[in-house]
Amino acid sequence: WRRNHRNTSCVIMSNNMQFMLLFSRQGKLRLQKWYVPLSDKEKKKITRELVQTVLARKPKMCSFLEWRDLKIVYKRYASLYFCCAIEDQDNELITLEIIHRYVELLDKYFGSVCELDIIFNFEKAYFILDEFLLGGEAQETSKKNVLKAIEQADLLQEVRYVIKPPWEQ
């Protein structure tokens, strides 16, 4: 007599994010980060389904979605949708703020970020994400520290460029 229904009575919590997707209003994927091992086929299927579902939502609707046995938390910033999957017992609001903090970080880094920044510099966006979330958990919540770490690594680039002989450029 066991049936698969949500068991809210048990307090199992890990804010382990399952994945994060960034996609445009046209449904183009801009960034994907998977924190659970899935096959490529599965990933593609999930992405397709989710992009479709989220884009179909109206602006005044709830930022949360039930999808399979997961919770989807999404938010639109200008032309970009940020979309995270968490487990049912997790706190949707804090996930919404994680998205927001990530946008703040991008904004600070790129200087009023726009979709083009992320399209052309997606690896930078990944670096920032990895510095902020590690393995699906908020790693560093201090904005200053995240940016410091990124800029330290970036600075090497500048330094190297300077010391490179001009003919190699």
Next chain:
Amino acid sequence: MSDVVEKTLTALPSLLSLDSHPGSAKLSSTSKLGNLIRGITELTSKHEEEKLIQHELLAIKEQVSSPNTTMRQMKELMVRSIYCEMLGYEASFSYIHAIKLAQQGTVLEKRVGYLAVSLFLNESHELLLLLVNTVLKDLQSTNLIEVCMALTVVSQMFPKDMIPAILPLVEEKLNHPKEIIRRKAVLALYKFYLIAPNQVQHIHNKFRKALCDKDPGVMTASLHIYLQMIQENPEAYKDLTPSFVTILKQVVGGKLPMDFNYHTVPAPWLQIQLLRILSLLGKNDQSTSEVMYEVLDESLQRAEMNHNITYAILYECVKCIYTIHPKSDLLEKAAKCIGNFVLSPKINLKYLGLKALTYVVQQDPKLALQHQMTIIECLDHPDLIIKRETLELLFRITNGQNVTVIVEKMLEFLCISEDDHTTIDLVGKVAELAEKYPLKYNEWFIETMNTVFSLGGDMMQPDIPNSFLKLLSEGFDSVEEDRKLRLFAVNSYIPLLRGEPGKLPQRFLQVISWVLGEYSHLREDLEPAEVLSLLAKLLDMKNSSSETKSWVLMAMTKLCKGGADASVTQEVSETYSSSLDTVLRQRAHELQYLSQDPELRARVLPRGAKPETLEVDSSLSFLDRFVSEALAAGAAPYKPPHQRQEELDQSKALSLEPYGLSLPISMSSCSITDRQSPTLLSMSSGLSGDTLKLDGIKRVWGREGYLAQREPVEEAAQVEVPSPIQSPGRQGEGDSLHSQTPTQTPTPEPEQEKQQLASSLFVGLASQSSVSLMGKSEPMPQRFRRKAKGQGLGSSFIANEQISSSLISPPSAVDNLLCNNLLDSNNASELAEQTSQLSQSLTTANGTCHAEAELTESDTKGCNPALRRDNCVVAAGPGPHNDPGRLTEVCLDSYLPAELSGLSHSEIAPLCANQSLNLSACHVQKEDSLILVVFIMNSSESAIQQIPAGEVTSYSVAVGQYSLTVKRPAVHVEVVGTVSYQLPAGTSQSLQFSYKVPLTSFIRPFVVSTEEYGTMWLSFSHDTKQNLTLINDNQEPLTATLNALKKKLQLHVVEVIGMEGIVACRLLQDLPCLMHCRVNAGWLAVWLRSPVPDLPDCLIYHCQRALQSL
């Protein structure tokens, strides 16, 4: 090079101002990636994109495999590969190059290499092994950035088997001077803990160090690990509660650096993490919960800003308050908080409010009442997710009275939902509710199930049709009702079949066929021939699955009678007797034979037969020989999956307390303070499994919700209270409650319709009357209790006292040797039941006392001892003689019950005392049991009543004896109990005690033959190995040591062969433990095996002790 980097890094903070725009990151528009991206955006069709990317991938492939490609170019190529993969095109050829780039590139190239690896590969990818060496090298680098990159990649993915290779390096990083390295190291260890907990067992103390790190970031990171570990075993971390509370206090008080603020809220992520940890620690634990009340209160108050983040914290706070041991004023505040959520115009908050409400109504269903109008509105909300969550909430408050309305709402939703997951989930819930209340509404039940079957289709859980058929066939108590129910089912199916059966799902058709086969005869106006032809029609439908067809054939077999029907059946059986499907062929043949032989058919398929219980040899004993032969041939014994899992868990648990040191285990955290009101516990059986321990505090809610005391006076009248229990105390308490009845909160003329809906939805919640709140209508089993009538002057006064104090204070006149039963009490009875029970027990006791000896167990998860007192012998007579005056030197030996006096007993140890009572105890080892003897000595001048034996006159002794058994072994077993008694003045008191028994007292020799030993050895799965010291006192060392152990621990030496010895013992009657000893290099190598987890470990501890004490 790396020195230069180090220097640059340390100079960085001053060089970088955060306001500068690192605009340099903007991409030069001439790069190849830029061209690619632009190229793609200019395209118009998917086909063109595909062509372009394929072309691009070819170019990349060619370049990466060229030996002339520099690492710098490779970096650029990898970025392009990542881009192509993101667009959904496979670039697997570049994976190996990503690893190479991480390996050989300079820091910047490495960074991209690592990024590409983490995006391309997942944990189980075989190429990941090639990364191990690179990670190893980078972890040892003097360049901070390289170390950071290595740790980052390790925290995302690392091959499980290779963890030991890098673990020491990661561990070392916990002491690194840079906090960013320490933080990443902690997170890497967290990852290891998640994928291979056993590998990081030995560094748990280092986690504690991380928790105490001076950098808040490192401390925060360590909480991830703690949350995980505490979730698995809260008991082991109770001691950290004050630390977590202090941290939270500091955070809430704004003591962290401003950097950690998020929109002026101090470290919200950290707060939430801490709240989660606290709720795990405080769950079912009053004393731990008490530590956190203050800080929770503060958190609630501080979080006042109107911002998402504060609501996120509040939500977590509310959940915590409702999870831990309840405190009434906090609960009130939390309830108010939920109200703010639910009433918020912001849809996200409303959703979270509903979710919180869903969580708390399980504790307190009446909270839903306050918000009933909002809930009704949410039910019509245009956003489906809100609707869905509302239904979830309603599901939790369903009871016998509102079930039809709630199910109707769920079915409505099912009709509009398109999501398979939701459908499966909701269909399951509807079926669950329908099956819970089938009797009351026959027709409703069948109709609901019909909808379930047609909507749920073939996606639903297969057990839904099964249990429906089972319900139908087993029936209920009343034959007439059963008949009606079945008839109604038949009546509802016939029109369906006459209509368009092709549209019905297969599962539904199967159900229909079965029901018609069994019960269509109940409808007298229905010719079997017609049913047969309807069924035959199903066979002809082309979308009928062969499974359905075989159900149909079975039904036809039951129905056919020969005669007129013969032609249909004949035709069908002929068609299918040559079917390719073997099952169908079989069924067709059955149909053919049985239709021709009515007698045989009546015997094989008797009509209206009750489902018989089949005898199944589930132990597969007929395979025993085969198994023992295989075992003898050296096969490994079979371990069922759950056991394997258990062992895995155990190995986790073991790591926490290495066995040599596990002595204090038994002084578990379920300390005596938890048991201050044993009688309350026994009375309030409704509080069930996770018994709430309350004293001093008013009891606010039980599993069924608010208890009667908390009800407004108006409602108290509705409570079914047996007439003598009109207590003044109860009435007085109504005022502490905020009004909760819907009718009292005046709503500004809400729509009639909604009101009506509300009243039908929330019916049964308002009163604590006989209807169970959570919809558990079935009678709850009464909790087992034994009553031993005592004599004495308990008097009706005491009885009254008991009643008026109702459930708040424990009835005093009851003796209890009570530990806290966590396992046996899974029942939840209702208040009304409790009260009547209460009065019942009083009448049986006839105004005098009754001694209740409740058998209990303190099985807190983990390694705490579980006690089972299976045979409680309460009340031995008063001592043989009174010896007033010389109480200190009373020889308690003489009070030992006669039947025990011949046996050896432990020293009689004083337990505790107060001015009137002296408690002592000892344990007596009998062959098959261990008896705990408790001596209760009255050291006062006056007689004391209500001790198990009734009255104990001045300076005399009462003796109680209790048989103990062990369920889960621990090094020491602790018995906790309370004696409640009544002084002549009428004041009631209680005295708690605890008594520790070493496990050795439960050990008995186990006489077996060597052969038996051999078979048993193979079948036991829990084992442990250890080297023990040998005794050298002129004798042969092995024999000497074994003899010593035999003497000390009552082991049975089965046989000694050369340098090896085999020994057996058992824990009381059952639970054997085998020991294999071998002399090896001056040590005694001991290998213990047992079917019982922990037993080998506990026993080896005692062996060590025994040999040390020699």
